[in-house]
Amino acid sequence: MFPAPVRLAWLDALRGPAALAVTMHHAGWTFLPGVWAEVDRRIDLGSWGVLVFFLVSGYIIPASLERRGDLRAFWAGRAFRLLPLLIVAGGLVLVLAAAGVLPVPKGLGERPWPLVVLGNVTMLQELLNLPAVINVTWTLSYEMAFYLVSVALFAARQARRSAGIAAALAVAAVPLGLLLPRATIGGRADLVAAGLGVAVVAAIAVTVLGAGRARTAAAVAGGLLGLALVVLGSRGGTWQGVIILATMFAGTAIHRAERGTISWRAAGLAVALVVGCGIPAKDDPAWAPAIVLAFGAFGLAYALRGRTFPRWLPWLGTISFSVYLLHPILLYVLPDLPSFLLALIPLSALTYRWIEIPAQRLGKRLRQGRGAGLR
Numbered sequence: 179m180f181p182a183p184v185r186l187a188w189l190d191a192l193r194g195p196a197a198l199a200v201t202m203h204h205a206g207w208t209f210l211p212g213v214w215a216e217v218d219r220r221i222d223l224g225s226w227g228v229l230v231f232f233l234v235s236g237y238i239i240p241a242s243l244e245r246r247g248d249l250r251a252f253w254a255g256r257a258f259r260l261l262p263l264l265i266v267a268g269g270l271v272l273v274l275a276a277a278g279v280l281p282v283p284k285g286l287g288e289r290p291w292p293l294v295v296l297g298n299v300t301m302l303q304e305l306l307n308l309p310a311v312i313n314v315t316w317t318l319s320y321e322m323a324f325y326l327v328s329v330a331l332f333a334a335r336q337a338r339r340s341a342g343i344a345a346a347l348a349v350a351a352v353p354l355g356l357l358l359p360r361a362t363i364g365g366r367a368d369l370v371a372a373g374l375g376v377a378v379v380a381a382i383a384v385t386v387l388g389a390g391r392a393r394t395a396a397a398v399a400g401g402l403l404g405l406a407l408v409v410l411g412s413r414g415g416t417w418q419g420v421i422i423l424a425t426m427f428a429g430t431a432i433h434r435a436e437r438g439t440i441s442w443r444a445a446g447l448a449v450a451l452v453v454g455c456g457i458p459a460k461d462d463p464a465w466a467p468a469i470v471l472a473f474g475a476f477g478l479a480y481a482l483r484g485r486t487f488p489r490w491l492p493w494l495g496t497i498s499f500s501v502y503l504l505h506p507i508l509l510y511v512l513p514d515l516p517s518f519l520l521a522l523i524p525l526s527a528l529t530y531r532w533i534e535i536p537a538q539r540l541g542k543r544l545r546q547g548r549g550a551g552l553r
Contacts, residue, residue, distance in 0.1 A: 188483040189234050190495025192476065196234075197498035199227030200314065201505045201522065209515040221471065222464040228317050229472035232422055235321055236429025240328050240337060249329055249397060250386045251545050256325060258541025260301070260318070260499075263533050267503045268298060268311040280510045285309035293368055296375045305411035305419075306371040307363045314506055320419070323404035324426045326378070329385065330401020333394045338439050344427035344448040347420050348455040354409060355417020355459065363411040378403050414460070421456040421469075428452045428473075432480065449473060500526035500534065 203224030206214030217223065243252045274280040286294065286309045294311075297303030303310050304319035331337045363370060381400030385393055405423075412419025428449050435445035453473055457466045494501075504526055505518075512518045 186238070187487055187492040188479045188485075189238060190492035190498075191487045192230055192234055192479045192495065193498040194491055194494030195475075196227040196230035197494070197501040199223040199230075201501060203227070204314075204506065204509060205515060205518055208509050209518070218464055220464060221467040222462065223468070225460075225465060225468040226472050226475075229422075229425060229469055230475055231317065232320065232324075232425045233429040233472065233476045235324060236426030237433045238429075239325065239426075240332070240340070240430045241433055243328060243332055244337065249333065249393065252329065253382055253386050254541055254545055258537045258544075259534075261299070262537035263500060263503060263529060264301070264312075264315070264318075265299070266529075266533055267507065271311050271507060274507070274511075280507070283309055283311050283313070286311070290368060293372055293375070296379075297371065300375055300378060302375060302378060302407065304413060305363070305407040306375055307361055307367070307411060307413060308371055312503060312506055314502060316413075320408065320422045320426075322378075323408045324423060326381075326400045326404030327423070328401075328430075330398045330404075333385070333397035338434060340427050340430035340434055341440050341444040341448040344424050344431050345451045347424035347427060348448075348451040351417050351420035351424060351455055351459065354420055355415060358409065358416040360415065361411050361413050363407075374403065374407065378407075417459045421452065421459045424452045425456070425469075425472075429476070432476075494523075497523075497526045497530040500529040504529065 200223075203214075203218070203222070206217060242255070243249075246252055246255070271280060271283065275282045289308060294303070294309055297306045297308035298311050298315070301315065301318040301322045304316040305323065310316060328337070331339065331343075363374075378400060381396045381403060384396035385400060388396055408419045408423050409416055412422075428445075431440065431445040431448045434440040435442045453469060456469050459465070459469075501522060505522055508518055508522055508525070512521060
């Protein structure tokens with residue numbers, strides 16, 4: 179296993195409740211729609227959960243990138259961390275849909291299947307306006323855009339500008355959202371989606387395999403593509419999409435302030451701008467409490483980061499990716515809320531043990547082997 183260092187246990191302690199919040203949001207609407215309507219009218223727990231995830235990613239991903247100091251190792255680490263379970267879970271959905279156990283994912287038969295595969299494997303399907311095999315993976319598209327922009331900033335030696343970037347994105351989200359209220363990458367633009375998807379793959383490939391100026395140019399091109407996809411492809415609206423990206427950079431700004439590379443005043447201003455510009459990003463009264471409480475929960479966990487958490491809480495965070503990907507499948511397979519809740523955690527622990535951990539170990543061995551070969 180790869181337990182989080184004690185100093186980062188607070189991040190896993192955040193991931194677990196965030197995953198459960200998203201799970202309960204979907205389970206509530208599935209099994210208890212009348213009751214959940216009253217909850218959802220007051221706070222969108224699903225949005226709260228994914229915003230917490232975005233803040234955690236913003237805090238830890240640039241730190242991981244800079245700790246490695248190697249763009250090739252970063253992309254390999256992300257691939258072995260996310261793709262194995264994503265591919266297995268996606269394959270399971272397709273098998274169960276073919277057997278009539280699950281409904282066929284929305285729009286799956288309306289677009290060319292190689293394009294759908296490209297979108298889902300690159301995790302950019304949301305921003306390319308392509309059908310998702312697993313509906314909750316829309317968040318991974320924003321994660322991918324964030325990775326692309328973060329890699330570009332690192333390659334261009336501009337990584338420390340996270341507070342300014344978060345603030346600029348937050349402020350820009352308002353006019354961009356008013357000018358581009360809907361995604362401009364249309365639902366039938368197959369050639370556009372294919373071209374953009376292949377361009378992102380090419381940018382990552384050259385970043386991984388290239389060297390010198392070619393690598394830097396590819397990384398910067400990938401970052402510009404990631405930013406453009408968020409602006410032009412956010413199906414939830416440009417305002418909301420840009421705020422999501424700004425939220426991740428706000429998490430990065432907090433990390434920078436903690437390390438002393440920027441001031442807490444700059445980080446605080448960035449957070450305030452993201453929250454202030456983000457509250458009206460979605461025309462839903464339950465959205466504003468979600469974004470305010472997401473930042474509040476992150477701040478509380480950060481304040482308690484030196485404390486010891488109950489062991490089950492960080493452990494729940496370590497299996498949170500499995501919880502997140504598997505719960506939409508179980509919603510259709512199990513008949514009621516108690517059986518759903520009883521099955522979800524043990525099954526997620528198993529997939530973490532037998533899919534996620536071996537994949538991460540393999541990726542680590544390959545990176546170490548390559549490093550030894552270079553020496």
